[in-house]
Amino acid sequence: MKKTAKILTLILALSMMLSLAACGGKAPETPAQSPETPAEAPANGEGAVDYSTASLDEIKAALTTVVDGKLTMGTSPDFAPYEFYAIDEKGNPSLAGFDVALAQYIADYLGLELEIIPMDFDGIVNELMAGNIDIGMAGISPKPERATAMDFSDVYYEGKQCFVTVKDKADDFKTIEDLNKAGLSIAAQNGSIQLDLANRFSADADVVSLVKVTDIIAELVSGKLDGAYVETVVAESYAKNYPQLHVAMEVPYEEAEGNVVGVQKGNAALLAGVNMALKAAADDGSFAQFVEQANALAQGETYLGLLEDKEA
Ligand code: ARG
Numbered sequence: 001m002k003k004t005a006k007i008l009t010l011i012l013a014l015s016m017m018l019s020l021a022a023c024g025g026k027a028p029e030t031p032a033q034s035p036e037t038p039a040e041a042p043a044n045g046e047g048a049v050d051y052s053t054a055s056l057d058e059i060k061a062a063l064t065t066v067v068d069g070k071l072t073m074g075t076s077p078d079f080a081p082y083e084f085y086a087i088d089e090k091g092n093p094s095l096a097g098f099d100v101a102l103a104q105y106i107a108d109y110l111g112l113e114l115e116i117i118p119m120d121f122d123g124i125v126n127e128l129m130a131g132n133i134d135i136g137m138a139g140i141s142p143k144p145e146r147a148t149a150m151d152f153s154d155v156y157y158e159g160k161q162c163f164v165t166v167k168d169k170a171d172d173f174k175t176i177e178d179l180n181k182a183g184l185s186i187a188a189q190n191g192s193i194q195l196d197l198a199n200r201f202s203a204d205a206d207v208v209s210l211v212k213v214t215d216i217i218a219e220l221v222s223g224k225l226d227g228a229y230v231e232t233v234v235a236e237s238y239a240k241n242y243p244q245l246h247v248a249m250e251v252p253y254e255e256a257e258g259n260v261v262g263v264q265k266g267n268a269a270l271l272a273g274v275n276m277a278l279k280a281a282a283d284d285g286s287f288a289q290f291v292e293q294a295n296a297l298a299q300g301e302t303y304l305g306l307l308e309d310k311e312a
Contacts, residue, residue: 056109059272072115078215102281139259142155146262155259161231169226186225193253
């Protein structure tokens with residue numbers, strides 16, 4: 001797969017050097033005045049088709065995805081109520097959360113079959129860049145540096161950032177200065193903006209980066225950590241199940257507020273389709289319902305073993 005992608009990229013680069021037009025990528029037929037933009041092409045914006053005024057039917061007709069007819073979505077299910085494993089009546093873990101419900105809505109809206117691939121959060125960027133997934137939905141912040149790896153959808157949710165500790169240590173963390181003391185053990189997730197926040201606001205502390213947010217919560221609860229940077233709604237959700245957790249304060253993150261869908265770079269038709277679906281889900285009340293349902297499920301009696309690894 002990856003080899004093929006590399007070879008394709010090489011071929012593309014070569015053909016561009018030789019100024020050969022139409023090198024036979026897997027992009028759709030596009031209007032003559034707008035040269036096609038295969039997903040593998042360097043995303044310099046040149047030649048990109050503008051789908052912002054296109055109709056849903058036009059977008060659907062132009063859609064290309066990694067697997068024909070499917071929407072392949074990468075997510076990191078350690079992030080209730082965005083995405084997590086819920087336990088059904090039979091005791092089986094199943095993917096749940098408002099990102100998961102929203103992904104299904106987007107797929108239905110675009111007439112695609114949804115395929116979800118769970119992975120570590122920091123893998124999502126790589127998989128998008130490698131062209132293995134169409135979209136990433138994992139409470140992604142539109143951090144400017146990520147714009148080279150993916151296209152951002154419109155913002156669909158606002159999660160806010162916080163510093164979370166345990167109730168026993170609540171008095172140690174009253175002001176933002178309290179977060180920056182030598183000897184403190186402060187965690188954030190690998191590859192997340194929270195790691196940037198940890199390095200910014202806790203530069204003098206020992207900053208630990210962990211693969212999963214659920215690992216962070218488990219280590220907080222077991223007393224191994226002094227605190228962590230986590231999305232506020234996520235910290236609040238886990239605090240409902242683990243009452244020893246304490247959200248100490250909100251932390252400012254002004255450069256990239258809100259959450260977006262990460263769309264494979266250069267797939268303009270899919271980006272437009274995703275944005276259209278996001279708007280529809282907001283307008284028809286579906287998204288508000290997904291959030292409500294995810295919140296209820298993340299705190300419900302059916303939801304067990306929150307921090308256990310549910311992956312096979
Ligand atoms: N919003 C943060 C970021 O984009 C964290 C997202 C983590 N998501 C997850 N599913 N663990 O960096």
